[in-house]
Amino acid sequence: MSVDPDIPGAVAAPAAERPAAPRPSPRAGHRFATSGDAALGAVLTNGGAVAPADLLRARGRAALLGRPLGEVLAAGRMVGGAPLSVARRRFAPPADLPLAPLALDPAGVAEGLAASGRAMPLRASGPVVPVALPHPEDWPRHAAALRAELGPCRPVGASRGALRLARAGGPAEAAARHAERRCPEADSVRSLGAPAVPALALAAATLVALALAPLAVLGGAALALLLAGAVLRGLGLAAALRTAAPARTRAPGPVRITMLVPLLREDRIAQRLMRRIEAVRWPRDALEVLLVHEADDHVTARALAAARLPGWARAVAVPPGGVRTKPRALNYALGEATGAIVGIWDAEDAPEAAQLETVAARFAAAPREVACLQGRLAFYNPRESWLTRAFAADYATWFGLVLPGLARLGLPVPLGGTTLFFRREALEAVGGWDAHNVTEDADLGVRLHRRGWRTEIVDTETLEEAVARPWPWVRQRSRWIKGYALTWAVHARRPRVLWRDLGPAGFAAFHAHFLSGIGVLALMPPLWAAILWRWAATGAAPGPALGGAGALWLGASGVHVAGQVLGAARSGGRARPLWVLAGLLTFPLAVAATWKALWEVAVAPFWWDKTDHGQALPEGAGPI
Template identity: 50%
Template sequence: MNRQSSVFETSRLAQSASPRGRPLGAVLVQTGKLPPSDAIDALAESHRCGAELAHVMVAEEIASPEAVLEAQALKYGAIRLDRHAHPPDPELAGLLAPETCLRHAVLPWMRLGDTLVLATARPEAFAAATALLADGSKKVAMALALEADIHAEIASRHGDEMARRAEMQVPADESCRDLNRMSPLRALFAGGFATTCLALIILNPGLFFSLGIAAAVLTLCLAQVMKVAALAASRTLPDRDPSPPKALPAISLLVPLFREENIARDLLQRLKRLDYPRARLDVLLILEASDDRTREALAGVRLPPWMRVIEVPDGPVTTKPRALNYALRFSRGEIVGIYDAEDAPAADQLRRVAGRFGRAPPAVACLQGILDFYNPKANWLSRCFTIEYATWFRVLLPGLARLGFAVPLGGTTVFFRRAALEQVGGWDAHNVTEDADLGIRLARHGYVTELLPIVTREEANNRLWPWIRQRSRWLKGYMITWMVHMRSPSRLLRELGWWKTLGFQLIFLTAILQFLLAPALWSFWLVLAGWQPPIAAWLPPEGLSVLLWGFLGAEAISLLVGIAAVSRSPHVGLLPWVPTLFLYFPLGAVAAYKAAWELLTRPFFWDKTTHGKSAPDHAGADIPEEKTP
């Protein structure tokens, strides 16, 4: 009775203070919470960016969330609720699914007699939310609550349940989550392959190693053909009128952080450089519930209203895609972008993304930006890593996309239409290269990925063992992704078509086999010392010479592509280092064998890369200043 009396008293005071229907700005001015000049500025910004006036006031820090909520209560003649003063009734949790509550910023709060009090943070959309009630409640009263309170209550009630769904939301036949289960068919295939290899090694080792060398040579040839074709197709990466539309879309940026205490504060400063209306920007810093170190690093930082922290409940897997799936439920944007902890995006990046999505056909579901490094001069490893990234993001990916192939995505500076992302089930929570897998799944569902010349700089992993660990995770993910999509080759061919299926094999199999079979190619160096490889017995007299010249040709192609890539980047000073890549890529073979072992022993293990170990080369090195790729 006391609780109901308190609520009704609040309602009476609200209605006596101001009649319904008054403009929100006028209410704030009348109550002395806002100077008239600020109200005019907020109204102008609302018209300029297309956001609700209430959201503009909070995002631009013109008025506090509490002041805006109080004014909305007066405007709508509604009661105002506080999670601590008037705790929601947990028995009403089943009236609306938590995802529905998050999407519409509502929460069934309490019953007063036969009236359901439905709290909302967006009173302008209240009518649409009432139609979704599961019990068809006829008497519904609107109340107002902070969105932060609604989100906190939903996370408290349903967080564990939503985290479980985040792990399983990709359909089972498109996910890798059963790879650690040995089915009879898998056991038969694995056993048969291992037995065949063992028998060949014992009975005819020359044939075994000759087959290995033949596979390595074939893979090398296919890889070089793909490089040349991509180079020819990627001569320019047009920006297709990057100017943003008049009504800017809301963009949510998901930023997973796990043990990132060394770089969290730098990240916040870099995100603040983004040139996009704050009322249309929604940045979610995603923390694991057990990550006390990053939480403590952020505790002393005042976050702007357009940034918030989402904590992911603990679960059987702790992966980036699981965290992304969970946080996506709390996001508001119709466009969803991903950044990593060490990222430094260009200031105009989001406006260019909005511009391209605004003009692209609906089938374009994803835009992939260019990744670069702000510490390329740290050491030899960072220089080679920078050249490799330039090759991938400035030559190969644009070229492969131009050729019409389905491309694997990068894990950051990638933007999605939210509707398409939700249709394909989001990210596979068990795949350690969730980005590469998602790029293929989007293509299988009929969507298109485009490359956009927007640049983000990040930290090059320039320590030997951490580099191998990171690369092993990427290669393990490629292996997993290939296995998942090849479960039914006929279905893959039907959904992708023969051209994209060919591209899938070229991209993934060459990446995997080139590293696994690299030792077979290295053995040819011994030919210079007079050694005859077993395959020589199967070749004509001039066969070895042809192979050796072919290897030199492959190195020449790699050198040409590397030079072209660096020339298209801001790092032309790295051109003298391109020839040293022949010493760099053997590290990938070590990573590949580590990846193969983990694929058998712990396929879902996420080998975490620690950031914040190498500072930018100089002040301002983390601010992209690009020439056209």
Template identity: 45%
Template sequence: MGAQDLLRVLGLQAEMRAPLGRICVAEGLITEAQLRRALALQFGVPAIDLGQDPPDPALTGALDPVYCLTHGLLPWRVEDGTTVIATSAPERFDDRLAELPEHLAPVRMAVASAADVQAAVARLHGPALARRAEQRVPDAESCRHWSQPTPERRAVTLAILLSALGCLLLVPGLFFGALFLWAALTLALATGMKAVAFAARIAAPRRPGPTPPKLPDRPPVISILVPLLDEGEILPALIARLRRLDYPRASLDVVLILEEKDRKTRAALAQLTLPPWIRVVEVPDGVPRTKPRAMNYALDFCRGEIVGIYDAEDAPEPDQLIRVAARFAEAPPDVACLQGVLDYYNPHSTWIARCFTIEYASWFRVVLPGLARLGLVIPLGGTTLFFRRDALERLGGWDAHNVTEDCDLGIRLARHGYRTEMIDIVTQEEANNRLLPWIRQRSRWLKGFMLTYAVHMRRPRALFRQLGPRKFWGVQLLLLTATTQFLLAPLLWSFWAVPLGIPHPLEGPLGRDTLIWAGTAFLLTEALAVAIAVVAVRSTAHRGLVPWVPTMHLYFPIGALASYKAAYELVSAPFYWDKTAHGHSLDAERAPRGAEARGLRGEDK
């Protein structure tokens, strides 16, 4: 390292107040092994390579593995009656002495690299940490026992099914009429919620365009979790996108989460040279093999006070992390989560991709901001999420068995008094642009919504007490109406017959006036959906998709197929994660970046 490099890292240290050695490693000026030797010389203690000289197995249970990961400690050997403890943070070793169990005394330290300490803990305690990852969320808020129903739940389910079957056989008109009215009611409620959210979004005061982000005086360490599964094709593009992130490298901790049996991604990683601020955490194989389980496991290996999530196909704006750090520095402590905007970089690849882009624009640029302004629960989006780590750990992380862990976590945050804010940052993703994969992905989402609703409505009074009336009814509108609308879609489609003068099979039981009213209301809901979509799309760089908005009437009915698959799997395979394949539109990543990708944010707010 030359004099010029030294001056540069000293300047960074003055700005960041981070350890000099960490800055040098993150900037690629020295290796972890060189830092280990330098720290050993500085503190006058031995340097240990835990890969070549592993810890004594007899000390495996001497300290809790999570404590070891949190503080960079690991009992190594007993020499002459003294326990030698390897540490990657020798400057903080004295602060930990009072916390160590008495049976380890006397102790002295040796220096090991952070990567070696974590690797050794994973080798010794990986299976135990994986089991912990599966059960971090308390039983009362987890769906992990869904596949083992209680006798009471079996009895209630059987009674409902027998009652429905008897009604269908004995009085079919009443049966379908009741379903029709329920579909109409939920449609009206969902439309009302969207209308109010739309009005709140339109009435929001206009804000000036985004100002250049300002890094806090002490940039917080941000850990980014990137779950991977069979992502070999997209991995080089992912690393290139992560390199564009504009954040101090010494405060950036990107964790690629690799499943133990994912040979495809491991082979692709072996061909790449990762920068020092990107590392791999391997999750021991187990059941369920889900994204939330993997993130729970990796959470213990993070070093950040802010934890973010990206998916493998994400292309985030370079200044995202600076904006996240700045907002958390200003926000009150109860703001535990920031949700960014999701967009797509391949909207013109297929018709489904166009519709998917329109749908996401409506959701992230109109409906969610409106719900946030109304003070309702925000169902999280799965990626471009950032959490205060202490709040995330207090809640137990993610429910490892829930296939929409993001939506579930959004509700749990609200239940425990935390708030989620929408933040004006954009991540571009790859739209699922093929029919069958789209159905599989949507069925997973709908199955997760059903599971999430069932879990949180186990004790409705407790949920009402924790959320309050506004948020409680908001959850009903969000989850109950979403699943109902897809499941009863064929009944809703029959509304089209009424304005066209076609006889309706329910005209006798319900009366023609009721059907005319319902058909008119259905047309109004379609008009509102078109208005929301047009406003949303016009606020993005995808204005050319406006002519495609009317075709959304053909897009959403596909979700009915996904809902029936979801309902079947809710019983047969509730924790099955139907993986979405990525990397089919890498050549289409030509979407604008920065302020242009954010759209007319200063004009439409």
């Protein structure tokens, strides 16, 4: 394998907050066909396995993309797997299985090749070291460097899967540990310890105030948080309404894209997922799809094996570790990705056909500091229940208006968990995802902004599955709220540094966004209890202060409802304005989810309460 092609227009971070440049990738190689590629092509054409015209086209693509010829032939389905395997035996005999990796110098060339899956030196009984290669025709590229480091060597053939399994007993475990700690400790939830003295002092003062004037404290805090959220949402809506979406353009040239698809216990969705990805337009020799699952998730592994993956898609098994979260799996898979653009789809996603074309073109035309593109999310089952109708209206507003408005204002953008696309250099510079944060997407959006990168909302849509039943809805929402609470705690613990990184407007927007929803929902039960207790104890009618607070409450709530009505009206039929009424009925569920989340912050902060997928089919998808 060889060097990744650069993204057109991709550059380093803005000078004001430029991260340290990442070290050169161990995957680096040269871009042009070697004598080994030419020899492989000759063997295949002489045997009638590939047409001369196809070979000529494949050699041109291999040179353009910087990929091995055999990989391009297989990805483009110009030659079958069996003829390719037979041809490769002309260059090296197959290795004896199972493979036994040789202990290597972590800083050496051989370890870099093994980590990238290009070549793996094996233990041997004699003086000559066998080197397993998935592309034995590449041996001339690596022979001199390996012989200089290891002494006498000879090539043997082995699949990339066999090489990955061989590393599972050692280096893969080290990679799994690195995936857990890739995010800098100062930015990670794992570094949260006992509450600091200022936090304890604030908690003590709050308890004293509640004892003296519970209704005033609870009501004032809830109203302040509600107004802060309403102001932020209103500003975002106004900015989005006066901003035109960037015009779609064609990508100027091929760029390799890696899509990470995290899976967990997905026994019903693997075949549907591959059919949806097959419908996406992008050259297959410039596309890599990594289907990421836990090593002990045998349900998903069997489903992927039955799906008969094409050459441009492969399963990546994540070794066990200290936590079991989606961001940890993404960090591990990032180490195996080869694309200059790295994107994420979820298991139930149905992206539009032109999505990768739109993303590549926008990255090429975007300003230099744009590191992330967030696509819109909608649902393919919005009419399944009253909950899905409420969800559809909420998403139409959030992804159609609020997030574009925040991006337009230059404020931190809390990302969604899917249909995300990154310049790989930016993603690696900030340390990937926080493996201990259950809303790794929103946290990553803040960290990118703090390091001087920007996020844009790109004009492409992905359909996914809305949760249709109350208890799964509460479980999913509680995971989001827990992650929001932990994200706020991580970034807010050093307020002066946060102020410096985000600026006054970004600082205020951060607190308004992450605290308003959690605080209002958490304060509702004790606030209503205090109101009812006062009414029952005194029988007094509401005074002017309480009436004024109620008017402000209705006004702030009206901003939220009006935004949802507008978002639904502009959704192109994905939602209906009347569906906003269903959203009002979710308030008790949201309160329950909030208290569940706050309890888990204390007892199980890293636990991932998984949402089950595959309950509904995309419109027109048909059965498996």
